Amino acid sequence: MSGKRKPDLKVIIMGDFAVGKTSLVCRYIEDVFKKHDTTIGAAFFLKQWGPYNVAVWDTAGDERYTGLSQFYCRNAGAAILAYDVTNPQSFESLWARFMPLIESATENCLKVVVGTKIDLLENDKRDITVEEGRKLAQELNEGLDLSKLEGDPYFETSSKNGANVKEVFEYMFQYCLPLTGQQKQKYSSVKKDIVDLYETDSNSPRAKKACC
C-alpha cells in the first residue's frame, strides 16, 4: 500500500455484521460479486477519483470490533452506514451502535445511509420503508449543506447486480472532492490514452501577447 502519500479523502464503511459491506466495496472497486470471508478488524482500498486518492476503509461488523471501528472512523470525510434491507435489526443498529462512533470522524463528515441486498427484497415485504431510511439520512446530516447534491444521502443497492453501487460512492466523492465535468472527462479511463493538444494547462503561464 502506498503509505507515502496521504490520501485526500478517507471513507469509512460501517454497519452490522454480514450486511454486505465488503461486497459493496468490492463491487465498486473490482466490479465483481464474490463470497467474502468475515472481515477481520478492517480492510483497506485505494481508489482514484480524478486527481485525488481516496482511501476506503471497510470495517468489521462484528460487535467485538466496535472499539476499533471508532478508531478507524477518525478523520473520515465520509461514512457509509450500511444496513441489510431484509434485516430490520441491522437498521436499528445504525441508531444504536454506529451513530455514536461517527463522532470521531471529521466534524462535517457526510453520512450516507445505504440499504444493501435490495435484490433479495420480495415485493411488498419491506420492514424499513424508503421514507424511514431517508429520514434517518436527513437527521444524520443535519447541519450539512447538501443542496449541491442530487437527492438525499440515502441509497438502496445491490452488490449482486451492481445496482446503485457506483452512485453511492460518486455521490460522496462529488460532495467531498467536487470535480468539474471537464475534470471528470479528463480522468475518465478512455481519455487517459489520448493527448489533447487543445488542453489548456492551468499551470502554464498565459500565452504571451503577440508583439506589435
Added chain:
Amino acid sequence: MSMKAFELVPAIERGKLTSDKFKAQIESIDVCGKNLYIGTSDCFIFHYCIEERNQAGKIAFHSEKQGHKYLGLKKPIVQIKAASALNRIIVLCDNTVTLLNMFDLEPVFSGAKIKGVVNFSVNDNPIRSNPFSVEVCVALKKKQLQIYTITEDRIVHVKDLPLPEPAIITGIDEHYVCAALNTQYCMIEVETAFIQDLFPYDNENTNPMVKKVTKEEFLLSGPSALGMFVTSAGISQRPPMQWSDNLIAVSCVQPYIVAMNDEFITIHSILDQQQKQAIPFQGGVFMDDFEGRLFIASAREIYSLVPVAFEKQIEALLYDKRVAEALELAENAHKTGMTKDKFMKIYKRIQQQAGFIEFSQQHFDEAQKLFLNGEVDVREIICLYPDLMPSGSNFTRSSPPLHEIPSISILVRNNDSVMETYKSFLRSFLEDVRNTKQSVGLKQEIDVALLKLYAENNSAELIPLLVSDTSCELADCVEYLERYQRHHALALLHKYHGENEKALHIWTRLVNGEIQDKSFQGLEFVVEFLANLNDHELVWKYLDWVLEKNEEFGVQILTQRPANEVQSERLRPDAVIDYLHRFPLAVVTYLEYLVFQKKLEKEKYHTHLAVLYLDKVLSLTKNHGSKKEDVDIARCKLRHMLQMSNLYRVQLILGKTKETEMHAECAILYGKLEEHDKALRILVHKLKDFGAAENYCLVNSQGKEASYRKRLFHILLSVYLDPSYETKDNLVAPAMSLLNSNVADFDTVKVLQLLPDTWSVSLLSQFLSRSLRKSMNKSRLARIETMMARGENLHVKQTCIELQQEPVILNDDRNCGVCSRALTDPTFIRYPNSVVTHVHCAKNKYVCPVTGKLFSTRPS
C-alpha cells in the same frame, strides 16, 4: 506461507549458558553492537560478546562471556537497554531504573535512579539531539508518564505527562508517546501533553504491546489478536494483521513484522499484511530487534533470527520449482538497496533459471517470456538439443549451471511428439530472438540451429533464411541439408558463400530432373540467378545450356543484367550477337535490348535489327498460311523500328522493301531520306491514308522550325492538287480538310498561288478568314511586344538617370565601408544604397557588403 525469510540460529551456543553457572531464567536481553546483555529472573546481569560469522554461506555466532553482575535485589531484571553513546546500560529492576557501566557492569558513581517505574522506552529519534544524551519515557506506577534525559551519570527530569489511568507499556518516537494503559491505548503528544484515545483493549485476554514500526508509526496488539498500525495522528494507514493468541512479543525488521507466541514465531509482511512464514518455537520469553537484528530468548537459550539472503530464498523457491513466487520475490528484492545494475544482473539470472524450470516442465509460453526477458544466452538452450550447435563451436555452459538438464533427450524420454514440441519451441524462440540485440554475436549459432530445424521438417522458412542475410556456415549445414535432401537450400547456401559453380551444378541437376526439390522454382530461377551473376565466365558456361532448354528464357540472362554491372569482354555485344546466331529468337530479343533499352547508337545493331524485322515480315507474307495478325504485328514492329531509329542504313532496307508491297514502310524510309514528296505520294496515292499523310508531316517536322513544317504541309497540299494525277478531283475533299485542319500550318501566299483558279471563294472562305485572322493576330502581337520593349527601355533609362543624378563625393574623410581604410585608388565601387568600397572589398556586386542587402540580379 510461501517462503523462508528467516532462519533461527543460536546466538549463544546451547549449553554454554548453563556451563557459565547460569541458574535462573532469562528475563530480558539487549544487544548493542557485539555486546549482548542478559537480565535474569534472579537479578543477575550477564555480559557476552558475540560475533557473527559467515561459515560457508551460513551465519553462525561465536560468543564469549565478558562478565556478570548481581544487583542484589532478588527481583527479576525486567528491562535492559544499552546506551552506547554514554557507555551505560539502563536497567529496570524492582521498579527502579538505574545506570550501569556498559563494560564492567558497575553502578554509576552518582547513583542516579528513577523509582516507581513500570516500563521505560528509549526515543531513537529525539527532538533535542545532544548526541551524548538519551531521551527516555518511563511509565510510573501512578497515573503518570515522565520524560527524562539521561547523560553519562545524570538522569534529568524533563516533563510529566498525567494520564487517566496507569500505563503498562510505552513507546516513544520523536515527540509522540504511544502508551498502553490499563484498558486502552492512547497517543500522547509530549509538547502539549494532549492525549488522544486510540481504542480499548481487553486486558484479560490481550497482552498489550507497543512497537515502533516506522517514523511516527506504532504497531499495537489489539483485541482478538489483531496487530493494529497507528500513526502519531491517531489514525491507521494500513489494515490490521491477524496474529494468533497468547502473543508474547512483537518485532519489526523491514519489511517484516515478527510475532512470537507460546508456540510459534510468525512472520508477516508489512507490505501486504499477509503471513509469510511460521517457525515453531516453544517457551519463548523475550524477543526484540536491535539495530535491525532480531534476537529471541527462551528461558535458557538465546537465538538470532537471521534473515535469509533473498538470493537464497529465491534459490530455495526455484529448487521447489515455485517459479511465480521466486520471481515475485525477486522483483521486490530491489527494495533491499542494491544498485540497479547489480539487481538487474541477478534478476536476469533468476529469470533464466526460472525459464529453464518452465522449459523442463514444457510450459513453453512462460519459458519463452522468461528467456527473452532474462536475455539468456541462446547457446544455453541450443546446446541442450543434440547436434544443433555448429560443430566448430567451443561453447561451454555457464557455471554455476543455470539448470540441471543435461540434454532434452532426458526430458523427452524417447517420446517423439514431445520431442517435436521441444523443437517447435526452439524454432519459435530462435525466430523471435533472431535480429534482436540478444542475438548479437550469436547469429551463427542461431542460424545454424534454425537451418537444421527447418531442414529436418522441410519447413518453408528454410529458403528465406538462406536468401536473406544468413550466418550459416558451410561445414555442417551441407551435411544436414544433404541428409534431408534439401537440394535447393543447399544450392542457395553455396551461392551465399560465393560458390556459384557448386550451386549451379545442383540447379542444373534439378532442372534436368536428376534430383527433386519442391521448393525449387525451376528454370526461371536459374535464369534470374545467371542474369544477376557477375562471374561472366560462369554465365557463359551455362548460357548455352539454358538457351538449349528455352531460348526466350535464356536470352533474359543477357537482357536483364543489373544496370550498374561492370562490362567484360565475355559479354561484349558483338561477341554475344555472333554467338547467338544459332538462336534466331534470342538474337532478336537481344538486339531489341541493345537498341531500345540500352539505346546503343551503333549502325550495325540497328541495321541488323531492322533487317531481322524485315526478314520476319517477308517470311510471314511469303508463307500464305500465316495469320494476318502475326503479319500486322511484325510489320508494326518494323515500322516502329524504322520510324524510331535514324541509324540504320536506309538505302539497304529501302532496296529490299521497294520490291514488295510494303508502302507504309517505304514512306517512312523515304521520309528518312528527306524525299518527302515521294513518301507523301505513296501515302496519298498508294495507301489513300490521308490521316497518315498529315501525321507524316507532323512526325517528320518534329523538333524542326516552323518553316520546315510549313514546307511539308505545302508538299502534301501540292500532292493533293497535283494536276498530273488523273484522279485529282477525288482529292479535293482531303485537300480542303487539310487546309481547314487545325494542326496544319501553311504559308498562305504560297497556298494561294498553288490553288487552282477555278476554286470558288466560298469554298475557301473558312481557310481564308482563318489565315487573315492569324496574320492579323501576329501583327498585333508584334506591335504589343514592341511597345512593351520600349516601355521597359524607358524605365531602365529612368533608373539609370536617377542613379547617376547625384554625385559621389570622395574625399579624405570618406573611407571604405568594408575595411574602413582610405580610398586611395582612382577606382571604387558604389552600391545602389550609396555604400562605397574598394574594388577588392566588393566581393559580390549583388550583395551589399555592409548591410547585406540583396540587389536585383536581373540584368537591367
